[in-house]
Amino acid sequence: MPARVRTAVIPAAGLGTRFLPATKAQPKEMLAVLDKPAIQYVVEEAAAAGIDDVLLVTSRGKHAIEDHFDRMPELEAVLERKGKTEALDQVVALAELVKVHSVRQAEARGLGHAVSMAADHVGDAPFAVLLPDDLMVDDSTLLRHMLAAHAEHGGSVVALAEVPRQNISAYGCPRVEEVDGSLVRITEIVEKPAPDDAPSSLAVTGRYVLTPGVFEALARVEPGQGGEIQLTDALELLSETEPVFGWVFSEGRYDVGTPLDHLRASIALALDRPDLGPELGAFLADLVRRRDLR
Ligand code: UTP
Numbered sequence: 001m002p003a004r005v006r007t008a009v010i011p012a013a014g015l016g017t018r019f020l021p022a023t024k025a026q027p028k029e030m031l032a033v034l035d036k037p038a039i040q041y042v043v044e045e046a047a048a049a050g051i052d053d054v055l056l057v058t059s060r061g062k063h064a065i066e067d068h069f070d071r072m073p074e075l076e077a078v079l080e081r082k083g084k085t086e087a088l089d090q091v092v093a094l095a096e097l098v099k100v101h102s103v104r105q106a107e108a109r110g111l112g113h114a115v116s117m118a119a120d121h122v123g124d125a126p127f128a129v130l131l132p133d134d135l136m137v138d139d140s141t142l143l144r145h146m147l148a149a150h151a152e153h154g155g156s157v158v159a160l161a162e163v164p165r166q167n168i169s170a171y172g173c174p175r176v177e178e179v180d181g182s183l184v185r186i187t188e189i190v191e192k193p194a195p196d197d198a199p200s201s202l203a204v205t206g207r208y209v210l211t212p213g214v215f216e217a218l219a220r221v222e223p224g225q226g227g228e229i230q231l232t233d234a235l236e237l238l239s240e241t242e243p244v245f246g247w248v249f250s251e252g253r254y255d256v257g258t259p260l261d262h263l264r265a266s267i268a269l270a271l272d273r274p275d276l277g278p279e280l281g282a283f284l285a286d287l288v289r290r291r292d293l294r
Contacts, residue, residue, distance in 0.1 A: 002154045005147055005209060006053050007121070008046040008128040011114035012039060013059035013105035018258050027062045028257055029132040034269050038256045039065060039132040040094065046130055047097050049143040055121045056102040057114045069100040110228025115210075116218040124212050126150060129231075131206025133257030135265050143207055146247045149183050150209045155243030158186065158235065159207035161253060165195045171203035172232035176246055186244045191225045191232040202246065204232060205253055214238055 016028030023031070029039040043054055058065055072091065079088040103117050115129055128143065136142050146157045163171065172191050176184035188199055208231075217234040224230040235244055254265035267284070270276045 002151055003125050004050075005126050005128055005150065006051060007055060007118075007125065008043075008051045008053070008130050009055045009057065009115060009118040009122065010039065010042060010046075010130050010132050011057045011105075011111055012062060012065055012132055013057050013108055013114050014111075015108050016257065019262075025061065027058075027065055029062075030064050030068065031256070031262065033135065033254075033256055033262065033265050034273075037065075037068060038135060040068070041135050041137070042130045042132045043069065043098060043100075045136060045140055045143060046128065048140060049128075049147055051128060052098050054098045054100045055118050056100060057105050057117050058102050059105050059108065066100070066102050069095060069097075071095045110223070110226070110230055112218050112221055112229035112231040112234050115231055115234075116215060116229070119212075119215040122212060122215075126156075126209060126211050129206075129208040129210060133255060134206030135254045135256050136207065137252045137254065137265065137269060140252075142247070142249050142252075145182065145249075146207060146209050149245060149247055153179075153183070153243065153245060154211075155245055156211050156214065156235070156238060157183075157209040157245045157247055159205045160184070160202040160246040160248045161205050161250060162201055162248070163203045165198065165201045168195055168198045168201055168203060169193060171205075172230075172235070173198045173200060174202055174204065174246055175199035176202065179245065182248045184246045184248060186235070186239055186246050189232055189236045189239065189244070191230045202248065204246075211238075211242060213242055 012029045016023030019028050030037040046054060056065055076088060076091060101121060105114050105117050142159060146159060149157050169192050172189055173193050174186040175188040176186055179185050214234055217237040220237060221229055221233045224233045238244055255261040256265050270280050
């Protein structure tokens with residue numbers, strides 16, 4: 001039986017060019033979705049799936065991320081003095097949720113390169129990779145399903161979502177064979193194919209369960225699309241020697257690294273909140289009516 005997955009690697013060293021100017025001096029992973037930074041949702045998702053060790057891959061100018069998951073004695077003392085116990089409990093609980101480590105990626109040379117920074121920390125164990133700009137809000141069971149598939153079948157497991165074919169060139173794209181229900185086996189995978197060349201309309205999204213074999217594959221990968229070391233290219237190499245599966249899901253993914261999906265996620269989450277939903281819903285309905293957007 002494969003070893004239990006205890007570590008999640010969260011690459012957060014990218015430049016966030018799709019969300020400028022907001023991300024010029026502020027990490028995109030710290031942009032608030034409603035009242036929490038995007039990366040906090042992802043760390044909470046990892047913890048809910050039984051992961052207790054998180055490795056952040058960061059870079060210059062990203063200290064705010066590490067600070068966010070650390071204790072903050074001055075703030076805690078003020079909250080205690082003012083009797084703000086709920087806020088105090090929240091900040092303490094976050095710092096104790098999982099053990100957080102970090103490693104630096106000196107230059108943004110691509111997602112594959114960012115993941116390779118985790119090799120020493122991860123060692124010879126399977127691990128998860130969670131991209132902090134992909135929020136999985138309705139489907140927090142996704143990672144758990146992927147971990148269960150890994151426990152049952154071994155190998156690596158990648159989250160796949162159906163996208164309109166004209167959008168496939170923004171993603172890694174696999175050719176797959178059916179295995180069982182949502183589980184498929186990846187027989188070939190390419191990064192950002194042209195729509196006419198794409199082997200399917202399934203897109204690789206930001207959740208992975210990987211075997212340590214991926215580090216050896218990453219070491220062999222040459223810079224690909226955009227001059228970056230692509231994780232997809234390493235998965236293609238890995239699939240030649242061990243099984244790489246896909247878990248197909250459909251609901252609840254928001255790419256909060258883009259302004260439109262960031263807004264969508266904030267609105268969807270707020271509408272579900274009893275303290276915000278009714279007023280926001282009425283506001284949106286009124287706005288739509290007045291602008292005649294129906
Ligand atoms: P993205 O491609 O979505 O992030 O990478 P980006 O490069 O920051 O954003 P854009 O495309 O310029 O707007 C997915 C995740 O991988 C991390 C990013 O921080 C993001 O969380 N990443 C990407 C790294 O850690 N290092 C890299 O070299 C590239």
